[in-house]
Amino acid sequence: MEGPPRTGSAFLLAQLGAHAARRFTERIAELDLKPPQTGLLRVIARRPGESQQTLAAELGTPPTRLVALVDGLEQRGLIERRRNPQDRRLYAVFLSAAGKKLMRSLAEVGTAHEDDLMSALSTEERATLFDLLSRVAEKQGLAPGVHPGYRGS
Amino acid sequence: MEGPPRTGSAFLLAQLGAHAARRFTERIAELDLKPPQTGLLRVIARRPGESQQTLAAELGTPPTRLVALVDGLEQRGLIERRRNPQDRRLYAVFLSAAGKKLMRSLAEVGTAHEDDLMSALSTEERATLFDLLSRVAEKQGLAPGVHPGYRGS
DNA sequence: TATTGTTATACTCTATAACTATA
DNA sequence: TATAGTTATAGAGTATAACAATA
Numbered sequence: 001m002e003g004p005p006r007t008g009s010a011f012l013l014a015q016l017g018a019h020a021a022r023r024f025t026e027r028i029a030e031l032d033l034k035p036p037q038t039g040l041l042r043v044i045a046r047r048p049g050e051s052q053q054t055l056a057a058e059l060g061t062p063p064t065r066l067v068a069l070v071d072g073l074e075q076r077g078l079i080e081r082r083r084n085p086q087d088r089r090l091y092a093v094f095l096s097a098a099g100k101k102l103m104r105s106l107a108e109v110g111t112a113h114e115d116d117l118m119s120a121l122s123t124e125e126r127a128t129l130f131d132l133l134s135r136v137a138e139k140q141g142l143a144p145g146v147h148p149g150y151r152g153s
Numbered sequence: 154m155e156g157p158p159r160t161g162s163a164f165l166l167a168q169l170g171a172h173a174a175r176r177f178t179e180r181i182a183e184l185d186l187k188p189p190q191t192g193l194l195r196v197i198a199r200r201p202g203e204s205q206q207t208l209a210a211e212l213g214t215p216p217t218r219l220v221a222l223v224d225g226l227e228q229r230g231l232i233e234r235r236r237n238p239q240d241r242r243l244y245a246v247f248l249s250a251a252g253k254k255l256m257r258s259l260a261e262v263g264t265a266h267e268d269d270l271m272s273a274l275s276t277e278e279r280a281t282l283f284d285l286l287s288r289v290a291e292k293q294g295l296a297p298g299v300h301p302g303y304r305g306s
Numbered sequence: 307t308a309t310t311g312t313t314a315t316a317c318t319c320t321a322t323a324a325c326t327a328t329a
Numbered sequence: 330t331a332t333a334g335t336t337a338t339a340g341a342g343t344a345t346a347a348c349a350a351t352a
Contacts (some may be wrong), residue, residue: 214343243351
């Protein structure tokens with residue numbers, strides 16, 4: 001009785017998930033991005049022209065948070081705010097050309113991250129792991145591509 | 154080209170890890186515990202009588218953080234500080250009887266948590282997943298039982 | 307002097323509430 | 330009045346630096 005093993009899959013998942021998120025945070029720091037910024041860029045890339053309210057709902061974050069987030073990315077010229085002519089209260093948010101270029105760098109970072117993280121496994125084993133994780137995620141009701149917890153890494 | 158799928162295993166791991174940590178946080182709230190407290194209790198259970206400096210190093214957290222953490226658990230009667238007679242600068246930290254009892258409740262919570270999280274998989278699939286995750290964790294240099302990120306859930 | 311534990315401080319991140327401008 | 334966006338404020342969590350007691 002020298003302390004429980006305490007390494008179920010649930011614990012391993014939390015441990016590996018935190019590790020993966022931390023490594024990814026380090027990698028995107030080279031692009032001068034933080035996880036919430038990355039998450040916002042991804043949502044804008046997927047649904048260009050949405051209002052900030054819609055983006056906030058999509059990210060599961062309070063609308064007030066988006067203001068500073070959008071401000072920062074806009075000042076760096078990565079995204080653009082355009083007024084909606086039909087309803088001038090709304091902004092429509094788009095990626096700029098520089099933003100689209102950054103998204104390509106981000107995709108490369110993601111690939112390198114995936115390869116490094118899965119380096120312990122063969123191609124076949126990676127497919128098995130992906131299948132098992134997908135089923136667990138679906139059963140837990142997790143929406144594909146959304147990240148509750150660290151919003152946006 | 155309507156947005157990348159963006160669901161590699163690395164992303165799934167981060168997503169599921171955050172989910173697992175969040176669910177576990179909810180469960181231990183019923184025991185009036187927060188993740189860092191749980192992590193500290195686990196370390197003390199595994200290595201009773203260590204100094205706060207040693208516990209801090211074990212958790213990978215600054216020693217200053219432990220003070221308030223130990224204070225809170227001591228005031229609830231879950232752990233005990235005893236001066237080390239050989240070196241009166243040091244405290245030796247132990248679980249109280251109430252603390253040991255709480256650890257048993259915590260073990261039950263952990264089992265329920267594991268069962269719920271793995272409910273999508275058969276017994277055999279759970280073993281496969283555990284094996285794959287263990288190998289990924291080992292290759293990534295993660296110490297068994299330690300939790301970088303959320304320290305102590 | 308070096309080390310353990312402590313206190314005080316500041317910084318980051320995030321959420322809540324109040325304000326403006328448009329509708 | 331209702332809604333989009335904004336600003337201001339406050340709270341939690343955490344890290345850094347200075348301090349007292351003991352060695």
